[in-house]
Amino acid sequence: MQQLPVIAIVGRPNIGKSTVFNRIVGERVSIVEDTPGVTRDRIYGRGEWLTHEFQLIDTGGIEISDEPFLEQIKMQAEIAIEEADVILFLTNGREGVTDTDEEIAKMLYRTKKPVVLGVNKVDYPEMNDVIYDFYSLGFGDPYPVSGSHGRGTGDLLDALVDQFPKEDATVIEEDTIHFSLIGRPNVGKSSLVNALVGEERAIVSNQAGTTTDATDTPFEYEGQKYKIIDTAGMRRKGKVYEKVEKYSVLRAHRAIERSDVVLIVLDGEEGIRDQDKRVAGIAEEAGKGVIFIVNKWDAVEKDTKTMDEFIKLIRYHFAFLEYAPILFVSAKTGQRVKEIYDLVRHVAEKHALRVQSSVLNDVMSDAFARNPAPNDKGRRLKIYYVTQVATKPPTFVVFVNDPQLMHFSYERFILNTLREAFGFEGTPIRLIKRARN
Numbered sequence: 001m002q003q004l005p006v007i008a009i010v011g012r013p014n015i016g017k018s019t020v021f022n023r024i025v026g027e028r029v030s031i032v033e034d035t036p037g038v039t040r041d042r043i044y045g046r047g048e049w050l051t052h053e054f055q056l057i058d059t060g061g062i063e064i065s066d067e068p069f070l071e072q073i074k075m076q077a078e079i080a081i082e083e084a085d086v087i088l089f090l091t092n093g094r095e096g097v098t099d100t101d102e103e104i105a106k107m108l109y110r111t112k113k114p115v116v117l118g119v120n121k122v123d124y125p126e127m128n129d130v131i132y133d134f135y136s137l138g139f140g141d142p143y144p145v146s147g148s149h150g151r152g153t154g155d156l157l158d159a160l161v162d163q164f165p166k167e168d169a170t171v172i173e174e175d176t177i178h179f180s181l182i183g184r185p186n187v188g189k190s191s192l193v194n195a196l197v198g199e200e201r202a203i204v205s206n207q208a209g210t211t212t213d214a215t216d217t218p219f220e221y222e223g224q225k226y227k228i229i230d231t232a233g234m235r236r237k238g239k240v241y242e243k244v245e246k247y248s249v250l251r252a253h254r255a256i257e258r259s260d261v262v263l264i265v266l267d268g269e270e271g272i273r274d275q276d277k278r279v280a281g282i283a284e285e286a287g288k289g290v291i292f293i294v295n296k297w298d299a300v301e302k303d304t305k306t307m308d309e310f311i312k313l314i315r316y317h318f319a320f321l322e323y324a325p326i327l328f329v330s331a332k333t334g335q336r337v338k339e340i341y342d343l344v345r346h347v348a349e350k351h352a353l354r355v356q357s358s359v360l361n362d363v364m365s366d367a368f369a370r371n372p373a374p375n376d377k378g379r380r381l382k383i384y385y386v387t388q389v390a391t392k393p394p395t396f397v398v399f400v401n402d403p404q405l406m407h408f409s410y411e412r413f414i415l416n417t418l419r420e421a422f423g424f425e426g427t428p429i430r431l432i433k434r435a436r437n
C-alpha cells in the first residue's frame, strides 16, 4: 500500500502556519465538508506540487487546553517529529529569531528527519535580507515566504519535496489486507488487536527496507496475510497528547488512508458519540471498506431486543454507511472475535471487486428495461451503458445523453441495483455520470 509523504508544520503561534497551510492545500480542505458528520478539519490536508502529492499537517491546530505555552509547542514538535517525513519549521521574518524559535530548534535537533526552515511574512522582495538572521538556527538556507501574498511558496515546496523519501523504498503488498481499528480512546481497540493477534497466531516480522510504520502489526490467519495499521493510543500508551481529540482524529485520518478496510469500534456500554461519527465520515469519504464493531458486548445488560435496538441506533446515526455490516463482540471474552477475520476478508474482496463487463451489461439493461428513467419536462434521460472504471472502491461510469437529467432517485436506483446484483457489502460505490457525444 502506497503512503503519501507527510509534511508537518511547526512554529510559534501567530507566525502564519495556518495561512501557509491553506495556501499550500488550497481548495482541497473543503472537500471533507460534503460528508455528513465531518466538520472542517483544518489541521490536515492534501497538497500537490509538480508531480508530487503529499499530506500536510498543521500542528498548530493541535492544542491541549490548560497546558502552559511551552508545553503546547513541545507537544506540537513531538507530533511533527513522529508523524512527518519532512518538517517545515516556520518563523516570522518581521520579528527575527526569538527565544521560542530557539527552543523549537533544540527539539528539532533531536530528530533525524529533514527540517526545512521557512521565514514567513516576507511580503516583498525588498524584505528578503531579514532571512540572514535565521541562519543562526542551524537548519541551512532559510526560505522567505509570504503566506498571505503567496510569495516564495514555490521555492519552499521545491525544498520540501526534495527531502521526500525516495519512492523505491515503498513496497506494495498486493496480497496483504490492510485494516485499521478506529475509535475513541478506551473503546477497546488495543484489546481487540490483542485478541485478533493472539499468541497462537504468528506475528510476521516487518520486512527490512519497507517504509511502513514500525508499529503496524502484520499477521497471517488461515492463509491470508493481514496488517493492522496503528492508530493513536494503540501501541504506545501514556503520552499526554494521545488523548487529545484532534490528534487522535489526525491519526485516524492517516490510518484510514493506508487501509483497505476500516473497523469502526464502538463501545457497547457507552453508545455512540459525535467523535465516532466524525471518523466514520472520514472512512466513507476516503472510499474505504467499513465494518462496525460493537465491543464490550459482555458488559451490556441485554434482553432479546438489545441488539436490534443498537443496530437501529447505528443505522440512524450513520445513515451514510447503511451498507456497512455490524458485528457485536467482546475483546474480553473473545466472543465472536474470530468472525472479524472473515468479515474483513469478505469486505476487502468486495472493495476490490471488478465485475465482468458482460455481466454488468446484462444486469443493467435488465434493470433499465424494468424501470425506465422518467421524463423530465418532456426530455427523457437516455442511458447508453454503464462501465466499471476502478476498484477500491468500485467506481462506475454511466454514459447518458445529459447528466443533468439524472435525478438523485434514479442514481439511487442504479446504486441499489448494483448492490443487489453484486453484494458490495461494506464498501462504498462511486457513480460518475458522463455525457456521451
Ligand code: GDP
Pocket (backbone or CB within 6 Å): 012, 013, 014, 015, 016, 017, 018, 019, 020, 060, 120, 121, 122, 123, 145, 146, 147, 148, 149
Ligand atoms: P498561526 O497561528 O501560526 O497558524 O498563524 P495564522 O496563520 O493564524 O496567522 C496569524 C496572523 O498573521 C494572521 O493575522 C495572518 O493574517 C497573518 N499572516 C499570516 N501570513 C502572513 C504573511 O505572509 N504576511 C503578513 N503580513 N501577515 C501574515
Ligand code: GDP
Pocket (backbone or CB within 6 Å): 183, 184, 185, 186, 187, 188, 189, 190, 191, 192, 233, 234, 295, 296, 297, 298, 299, 329, 330, 331, 332, 333
Ligand atoms: P483503546 O484505548 O481503544 O485501545 O482501549 P483498550 O483496549 O485500552 O481498553 C480500554 C478498557 O476497556 C480497558 O480497561 C479494557 O480492559 C476494557 N475493555 C476492552 N475490551 C473490553 C470488552 O470486550 N469488555 C469489557 N468488559 N471491557 C473491555
